[in-house]
Amino acid sequence: MVSCNNWLDVQPKSQVEDSELFTSEQGFKEALAGVYSSMASESTYSKEMLFGTIGILGHEWDNYPTSYTDMVDYQYSAATPSALIAKIWSTSYNSIANINNLVNQIDGNKNLFHKNNYSIIKGEAFALRAFLHFDLLRCFGVSYAVNSNMPSIPYSTDLTYKIFPQLAVSKVAESVIKDLLDAEALLKVDPIATGEKITETEDNGYLKNRQMHLNYYAVKGLEARVYMWMQDYAKARACALEVIHSTAFSWSKGSDMQLGYDYAFAPEQLFALNNTNMSTLSDTYFNESSNTTSFYLNETSLLQYYDSHTEDYRYVYLFKSGTTGESVTNRYLMKYNKTKSDDAYYLNKMPMIRLSEMYLILSECDYRTTGSGLTYLNVLREARDLAPLDTDPTDYYTELIREYRREFIGEGQLFFLYKRLNRETVIGSDANMIGEKAYTFPIPLSETEASQRANNR
């Protein structure tokens, strides 16, 4: 009978059954790489969660494809926005389902792993689950500044057709923190934290490019981001401090930007997604030859962005002008351009969490406790070749927002800052964000049609 059952267990060739995939360490690596790859899709972290939907909602662009005309007005129920939002939801949860199956399988196969790979892969999986759920929470859960007890999203921890309950905003955040703390504990052995040197020959250089993975410091940085969301500024501060005190990250050099080696702040990346299609992406979305699909600024508004500080590295090196016809006054972001260096350290990396955010978090925490946020803000300013400020700005939060706008253009963080601060308006739009409930996406129909979900707005 047992042998009959084995015989009936057919292994597909064009696809691999999970029981087959997870019989080797390589299989786990492939499943994990699969999750990262799934995030690098345009419906999430290759477009919509960065400069697409989220960038549009943060009014980062002067010009954008016409398909975003409803989105820019926060018309979430219109056809195109609701499709894009549904896609963010389903793609993220699909990645989560993939993580969950990996997590389900890993404990029984601990003996397959080389050195610390078990801990590291499992740690990354937990961290990824937290990362994705946290961004879903930032999209579909109301801000803590509104009501942390509002129902938001389900927190999924298993691959099953059974439905996970919709949790309150604070409960989701707690689950995110729980996964992050588990991840942190597992990632204590991460070479980026231990300082261990990894050579190309060892394990095919598997742990060499830690910035492309949710490494130990990326987890810490994410914790800082989440604690800020949860208004736990002390914890956020502690996490951010740990990151900046490590020697793993340094400021990008103006000279590297000038040479075209470093457009995406590679040395500052706590976590970046490896996207091998990045050059196609910049050709399509940040290019004068494809104006109808491109996102870009015009000359004057770019100057306003940077307060006419034309010495700012970001102003000087991260934008290019159009060359012909009406395009000459257009300014195209180069953050996602193919670098002129073939060094893998700079190539095909899309920033997810960067060092500058840690400084801004520290600045904000300082401001909230001491009334002055100058110390860490000035570190960032100097790194960008700007003169340090002598006195605190009259309106600290407006300045903070403007700094986020300059720093994270095209990275999708600005909108979430507005939301965290629950600002009534955003720069570039006269919409009443609070009145229109514009900070929170409605849960997509594909979810509510098949299960009972409470109103999340």
Place this chain on the structure above:
Amino acid sequence: MKKGKLLTLVVFVLTLFCASFVDAQEEKGKTITMDFQNENMATVLKRLEKVSGYKILFTYDDVNRFTTSGKLKNVSIHEALKTIIGNKPLDFVIDGKFINVTLKQVKMKRLSRTALTKVLGIVIADEKGEPTPVIGATVKVKSSGKGAVTDSNGHFELTDVIEGEDLIVSYIGMQTRTIPAQQRVTVRMKDNVQCLDEVVVTGLFNYRAASFTGSARTYTKDDLQSVGNQNLLKSLSNLDPSFVIDDNYTNGSNPNAFNNINIRGNASFTGLQSEYDGNPNEPLFIVDGFEATREQVFDLDMNRVKSVTVLKDAAAKALYGSKAANGVVVVETKEPERGRLRLTYTGDLNVEAPDLSSYNLCNSAEKLQAELNAGRYSATSAYHNEYLQEEYNDLKTSVAQGVDTYWLAKPLRSGVGQKHSMYMEGGDDRMRYSGTFTYNGITGAMKGSDRRTISGNIKMAYRYKSLLFSNSLSVTSNKADDSPYGSFSDYSSANPYYTPYDENGNLKKILGAYTYPGSNGASSSVTYYNPLYNASIGTKNFSQYTEYTENFYIEWRPIESFRMSGRVGYTYQTNKREDFYPGDHTRFVDWTGDQYYLRGSYSITDGESATLSSDITANYTGQFGKHMILANAAWSLNANNYDTHGMTAWGFLNNHVDYITFAKQYAENGKPSGSEGTTRSIGVTGAVNYSYDDRYLADLTLRYNGSSVFGADNRWGTFWSVGLGWNIQKEKFMKSLTFVNLLKLRASYGLTGSQNFNPYQAKATYKFYDSIVYDNIVGAYLMSMPNKRLKWQQTAELNMGFDMQLFKALNVRLDVYNNKSKDALLAMTLPTSTGFNSYQENLGNVENKGFDASMNWRFIQKKDFYLSASFSIGHNVNKVTKISDALKSFNEQQQENASQNGMTSPILRYENGQSMTAIWAVQSLGIDPITGQELFRKKDGTTTYDYSYDDYIVAGDSNPKYHGNFGLSGEYKGAGLSCSFSYRTGGDYYNQTLVNRVENVDIAYNVDRRVLSDSWNKVGDIAKYKKINDTPSRTYPTTRFIEKNNELQLASFSCYYDFKYLTYFLQKIKVERLKASFYMNDLFRISTVKTERGLDYPYARSFSFSLSATF
């Protein structure tokens, strides 16, 4: 259903009435009164024959030396014979209507083994009421091989034979008999047909027909050939009312297109993406005990077929367990028969003549008028008007000059095909062999569409003591060419005022153009390409396969009542598909600029598949007094895998190169494609058939099987059936009703399953990203939400029926059934927070109930003349009894698609309590004579001009209420005739032609004549159709286009002449048997629906001449 029952009852009562009349006549002959004094024995026996109505067989020499005297008054036949024979050394045996009178002493001498100088014998067939001599039967002495052939009286003569030696008598279509040699021999032969009737072949076990309680219907090769010679499936659908081939108005008579087949209705949901490979309702085909594909059965040479059995109810098919729910078709090929080497050749010449009677298109003058009416040549601005007028005048001139191209005929031909089949068999008791070679070239009605099959088969059987080995090896090679002329619809839409050739007789690429000058210089134009052009540039569209089948069989029969056998079958197939369109093809005209050099495409798909099947069976037959038990057990295993891969290449600018390596590059963003799958199953089956005194019958079947298709938690399933039967004619109270040969009541109930599903759907499987890597690792992702609980779709089947035979001439069968399928496999919608939007679940119930009945009456049965009529009727009602949320959202999705794409044909929709074949449409109140607009009735009863999908009602059902066949066949002195009609009634049809060609017409292309005659034109017109404008309007599904679909078709007509009575002629040309036949298929059709049939490929009438000779 009520009607059907009533009908059968009437037939039954009528027959009983007739029966008693005939019976009374027979009674008279039972008592004998006659006088004879010293009369010659032969004369007396002959007189007795006349008086009694019995047939008395004797050899003249044996009885002539005796005389006899006596007086008989009202005595029985037995007493009469006793008196006549008296003390003479004669014996007699009464056997039914036959009496055999032989010499006594012959029998006693049997052991003495003296050499007989001469053996005189007669071979007779005694099946059809009157004994008829068998002409041309082979008689062979087993030991020496010496033989003789019977003459026109059935007599034969052998010399120098040892008495008691075995004589083997054989004749095609009859059971071979072995008898001991005597001076005088009478051999009674029985038809093989009868032999088949006695056994029900299920592919795994054979049942005794007399004690079997299942519903199974067996057809012989002759049955199949009498209703057509095209292919086995077509013939079967002309015979069995429950075997239905869907009419496909799109593919017409395309020899390379297969239509869906179902037995007793559909139980699985179709139209839901990715759930099934192929048709989930397709029956299981078994050829010689092993699973086969529909294509294999389609290409099987009918001359090789011995019988086809359709297993319909649970009792008959439960032994196929999880694969049986859709019904089972069991094909048995011929086994070689003993005898001298015999060669049979059958040659067919087929003509496929296109049937365009369903088309009613405008000619050039009418078309131009229709365009004018539609306002194609008028504009508001005077300047534009003039421009259009010019275009019109040009065309008008052409029309006046007599240009009227009948485009429909252009791609068509009368396809002449040939089929040659050679069959060879022979052997002795120990070793038998046969060989077949067949070439079948089907030539379609569209130019260039062909299907050619070449196949060969060698069978060997060897018997050693209690062991029997047999082996069969077949090789089939097939090539199917699609017409280079493309879709037939291109020709039905071409405008008749264009000519395909220019003045020099060269083929045009562009026929003409129409330009509508718009405002601000913007104009729109239509360019008409010549569909014939594409056929002239060397396109290639074909598929081919080569298949090897090897079956090995071993049987061990230590004692008569016990048998064990083992079988292994292996089938390997390679297949290929190629499609080549050179750069000149009109499909590439828009490829300009950079794309110009990419014109032309070539795609190749290669595949292979292999099936391994094996089973071991044991059978036991035991008789204990009046109890009889037939016990069967089997263990079987089946593994199948397929693998296909292909690619597409672009850039073939030169029409002269047609090899894929001349491509410039792969298709843009193209990559190799492919698919692969493996399914395995194991089963254990037990079946017991019990009968008491052959009167009370019972069947029990149990099947336990596992399949790789289903989830790990539900891999094994148990299927079973119980059947009960009662042979009423064997009861004592029926003894006096001797005309009732068979009256059997049957009932069965059981559970079967179906598994025509994607093999990997239950598993958590990963695929790899193909175009991206992450940190130098190729990532893997989950394909779908796994469901380890996925299980078989199950059908509970209840069947009740009766079989009746009266006067050995009238056969009636009726089956009433109710099949309830549950756990139909469906995609269940999931909230996307689970990571996926659906997963496979067992949901949805479907019910099919109905009846099928058939009747066959041989109302004339004489020595050389018979005539019989047959009638069959089928009725099936399909109802969805439970649907899932997934189906609701499927409906919504269908509706959404329909409204987004402006679908003009009814959409597929499943609802509780409705048939799966229901036609959904909005209720129409007709065309408002005032406005010319269509008026609809909303769901709430109010009327509106606004069409809304929400107002859908069930407007009809495409499934006919009743369908079936009837026919007549007969033979007189070797000349035979057979015709078979098929009919369907009570179904509905959504007349898409009226929608597409009359109302939603694009006036730019040719249209139906009714556009001119029946459309609304002005206020007050009471018209059937809306006004036609120059821009195509859209008419969405409404009840206005639903028509009753009643249809009568002469499916097949055949006549033949069998030279069996011309023995002298046959002997002279040294032929044992010769038969010439003529067939006509799909000759005519009467229907209440007037619609274009054969949209992509026309229908064809086929005629064929066939000659069969045995040497």
